[in-house]
Amino acid sequence: MKRKFILLITVLVAILTSSCNKLGTTPPENTRVVPYESEDFAMGTVVMQRIYDDNGKKISKQVIDRIRKIEEGMTINKLGGQINKLNEFAGIDFVELDKDDIYILEKAKEYSEISNGAFDVTVGPLVKKWGVFSDNPSIPSMDEIHSLLGIVGFKDIKIDKPSSRAKLDKKGQVVDLGGIAKGFAGDEAIKIYKKHGVKSAFISIGGNIVLLGGKPDSTSWKVGVRDPRGPEGSYIAVINAKDKAIVSSGDYQRYFEKEGVRYHHIIDPRTGYPADSGLIGTTVVSELSIDADALSTAAFVLGLESGMDLIEKIEGVEAVFITDKKKVYITEGLSDQIQFEDENEYEYIEKR
Amino acid sequence: MSMNILKKGDGILLVIVTITIIISFTAVSIYKRNGSEGSKIAVIKTKNKEVKRIDLSSVTKPQKIQISDEYNQVILVENDRIRFLESDCSEKICVNTGWLSQKGDVAVCIPNSTMIKIEGQSEKVDVITH
Numbered sequence: 001m002k003r004k005f006i007l008l009i010t011v012l013v014a015i016l017t018s019s020c021n022k023l024g025t026t027p028p029e030n031t032r033v034v035p036y037e038s039e040d041f042a043m044g045t046v047v048m049q050r051i052y053d054d055n056g057k058k059i060s061k062q063v064i065d066r067i068r069k070i071e072e073g074m075t076i077n078k079l080g081g082q083i084n085k086l087n088e089f090a091g092i093d094f095v096e097l098d099k100d101d102i103y104i105l106e107k108a109k110e111y112s113e114i115s116n117g118a119f120d121v122t123v124g125p126l127v128k129k130w131g132v133f134s135d136n137p138s139i140p141s142m143d144e145i146h147s148l149l150g151i152v153g154f155k156d157i158k159i160d161k162p163s164s165r166a167k168l169d170k171k172g173q174v175v176d177l178g179g180i181a182k183g184f185a186g187d188e189a190i191k192i193y194k195k196h197g198v199k200s201a202f203i204s205i206g207g208n209i210v211l212l213g214g215k216p217d218s219t220s221w222k223v224g225v226r227d228p229r230g231p232e233g234s235y236i237a238v239i240n241a242k243d244k245a246i247v248s249s250g251d252y253q254r255y256f257e258k259e260g261v262r263y264h265h266i267i268d269p270r271t272g273y274p275a276d277s278g279l280i281g282t283t284v285v286s287e288l289s290i291d292a293d294a295l296s297t298a299a300f301v302l303g304l305e306s307g308m309d310l311i312e313k314i315e316g317v318e319a320v321f322i323t324d325k326k327k328v329y330i331t332e333g334l335s336d337q338i339q340f341e342d343e344n345e346y347e348y349i350e351k352r
Numbered sequence: 353m354s355m356n357i358l359k360k361g362d363g364i365l366l367v368i369v370t371i372t373i374i375i376s377f378t379a380v381s382i383y384k385r386n387g388s389e390g391s392k393i394a395v396i397k398t399k400n401k402e403v404k405r406i407d408l409s410s411v412t413k414p415q416k417i418q419i420s421d422e423y424n425q426v427i428l429v430e431n432d433r434i435r436f437l438e439s440d441c442s443e444k445i446c447v448n449t450g451w452l453s454q455k456g457d458v459a460v461c462i463p464n465s466t467m468i469k470i471e472g473q474s475e476k477v478d479v480i481t482h
């Protein structure tokens with residue numbers, strides 16, 4: 001009887017522990033950690049954060065406060081801020097700026113130079129004229145475009161770093177940081193996460209994505225590459241990445257149509273017209289999101305050949321190019337990190 | 353005598369162990385269901401404030417929700433899905449986004465600062481570029 005009892009206990013313990021093992025192995029405990037997620041409207045778009053940390057709420061608030069501060073200083077769509085002041089004093093005098101503004105202006109000039117002006121923050125007067133961000137966009141006359149092109153030129157941004165001042169040389173010049181400020185803000189968010197010891201988080205500032213670490217189970221984040229012709233939330237491929245910034249540019253983000261022609265928001269600073277390079281979307285993967293932001297615009301304006309050349313010249317930067325024929329090209333370094341989704345509509349080209 | 357006590361103990365143990373097994377299995381199955389399927393909660397936000405929270409799995413009849421802010425919008429809720437049905441904003445990106453039915457799905461109207469999100473995370477993709 002005693003034996004029977006021991007046998008019974010053994011069997012029961014075996015059953016119990018085996019079921020416990022199952023519980024423990026599928027799936028690992030830490031993947032079940034509930035993240036803190038937030039969505040806020042800022043910088044004229046929606047900011048989404050996912051933070052794996054007990055203080056997620058507090059940290060996400062700090063990030064949003066920082067982003068709103070950056071927006072206040074750099075916007076040209078609302079009154080106030082240092083960039084508005086820089087523009088007001090164009091052709092007149094130097095203006096005192098804080099070190100963030102100087103850093104961004106220097107970065108902007110750097111990318112203008114390496115892209116031969118395909119990216120240029122002094123495109124402001126043309127962006128305003130086209131009004132793609134306003135409720136009443138219109139096609140400017142050729143004369144208007146021609147005269148505005150005369151005041152577009154990154155070389156006219158004069159930076160005096162020691163005194164933290166900058167000046168625009170010509171009257172009427174307008175710096176528009178729309179193509180780079182969100183990128184900067186994304187990098188600042190990651191700094192705040194790190195300061196709080198967060199190991200796993202991401203932020204999306206209007207689809208400009210910056211990843212901190214990987215997921216809590218140490219696998220990569222899965223980032224969808226927006227389908228330029230599909231609805232919001234559709235994607236043509238998934239990029240697996242950790243600690244990377246991923247930013248897309250395209251003709252679908254903001255546009256108006258007149259007589260069957262699509263006029264989108266990325267104005268080519270060299271022609272004065274919406275970029276017409278044969279691309280409908282570019283996505284850039286890099287360490288810093290300020291770089292990804294500027295480079296995705298530059299690559300979009302440059303087109304497949306020159307854009308690819310530019311990206312390949314810069315170490316640690318990868319890209320996806322989507323042409324108006326719906327052909328998709330990627331840089332070599334991305335090939336083992338990307339899975340294509342919609343093989344029916346898009347054609348994936350292995351070799352350029 | 354001693355045999356009898358053991359037998360009694362056997363019985364009690366058996367009951368305890370059985371109950372433990374049943375409880376743990378139930379707990380695991382509930383846990384798993386919540387992890388992958390479970391209830392789908394849609395959250396509607398305007399101007400960074402949550403205005404409504406709906407359990408989509410418990411919706412039986414279609415219902416419409418009016419949003420009156422800078423722009424007027426109509427949100428349609430059905431069993432297991434939700435969408436912006438109408439909006440008098442200029443670009444209608446929110447309406448064109450279509451139905452949301454999976455965890456992590458989001459539709460946004462930037463001009464009106466409105467959004468719908470189904471709480472939770474998608475298994476296929478964490479976040480999408482724009």
